[in-house]
Amino acid sequence: MYETIKYRTVNQVAWIAINRPDKLNAFTEQVNKEIQHAVRKASRDSDVRCLVITGEGRAFCSGEDLGGVTDEMDHGEVLRKRYNPMVLEIHQCEKPIVAAVNGVAAGAGMSLALACDFRLLSEKASFIEAFIHVGLVPDAGNLYYLPKLIGHAKALELAILGEKISAQTAKELGLATKVVPLDRWDEEVTAFSEKLAAMPTTAIALIKKNVKASWNVSVEASLENDAQAQRIAGQTIDHKEGVRAFIEKRKPVFIGK
Structure with a gap:
């Protein structure tokens, strides 16, 4: 059914994994649309009581696939057409959504994680506000969620300086619900999501x-x-x-x- 993501349901948890590991799970228009569709599908499925969004391979999501960026591109229209509907689908979902950040979450990949209700980070994971490094502004809900999670001043610091944030620093800032050791990753993400699925x-x-x-x-x-x-x-x-x-x-x- 999907070409750029994987979708499965186990024990009332819907697992959505971006499946472009060779591109560090970078976004394309199809990825945006398939995530939006999968979240909507899980939201409407009465047998699903929790959603998990993650990435295949060593990255969570490295942001927009810059190979598709052109000088003529209207970035505002890209957001209105692709990213905003995806983020709104996540925002409007009544069920708990866990971002299982297995590796780097950069640019819009970080925005995707911020839009979720919980963020479990692998000890090797990291956040990067990469927008500033290509002369752009954090988007896809980034500047809506980030100040609410860590405050105005720190949000400005992360967004403008664009420095890499380790999993442990993310936990200290309040961006991570939990940092998980690599050897317990699958076990702990599964246990956490199934605990949510078993709640009222x-x-x-x-x-x-x-x-x-x-x-x-x-x-x-x-x-x-x-x-x-x-x-x-x-x-x-x-x-x-x-x-x-x-x-x-x-x-x-x-x-x-």
Whole structure:
């Protein structure tokens, strides 16, 4: 079904892997469109409760494939046509999305990781705001997510200086959820994503929605959002199961409904 990515589902987790290892998983128009399609597919699949985005080979994603860049290219239109729809598909997904950053995430590859909810980094992974090195501006949501994750001043520093950020530094800055040793990579990414898939899915969706909304609303509106979300969560099967499990002193078994 796909030519530039791999897609599979295992234990209610959808795995999306960019599959251009010889090009360090650099973006092309087809990669953008296939990621967008795969995220939409997983979002609509009731059997999927978590998504993982990663890269094949030794890189996560090295950004735009510069071999396709021409002097006549309108970079703004490229973003509107290719990158923005992909990022919005990720942003609007109600299910948790994990970026499994197995290697370098540069330029728009870093933007892709920032758009996800969690970032697990291999100890050999790195982030690079590569845009400045070719006279461009961080895009694909980069400057939307980065300041929210690490603050205004540090976001400016990373974006303008364009220095390589190691996995450990990314963890210290708050860009990485966890740094994973190479010999435990597959095991820990799988365990983390399957843990998310086993959690109360509706509650996660509501948490994501209200956290995003909190940046643009008053405290009064945020409190009302809490009330509305809690009303919905309180009617779920998972909430009832959680209460029963607490009373019965056992681990809850959530079904995502």
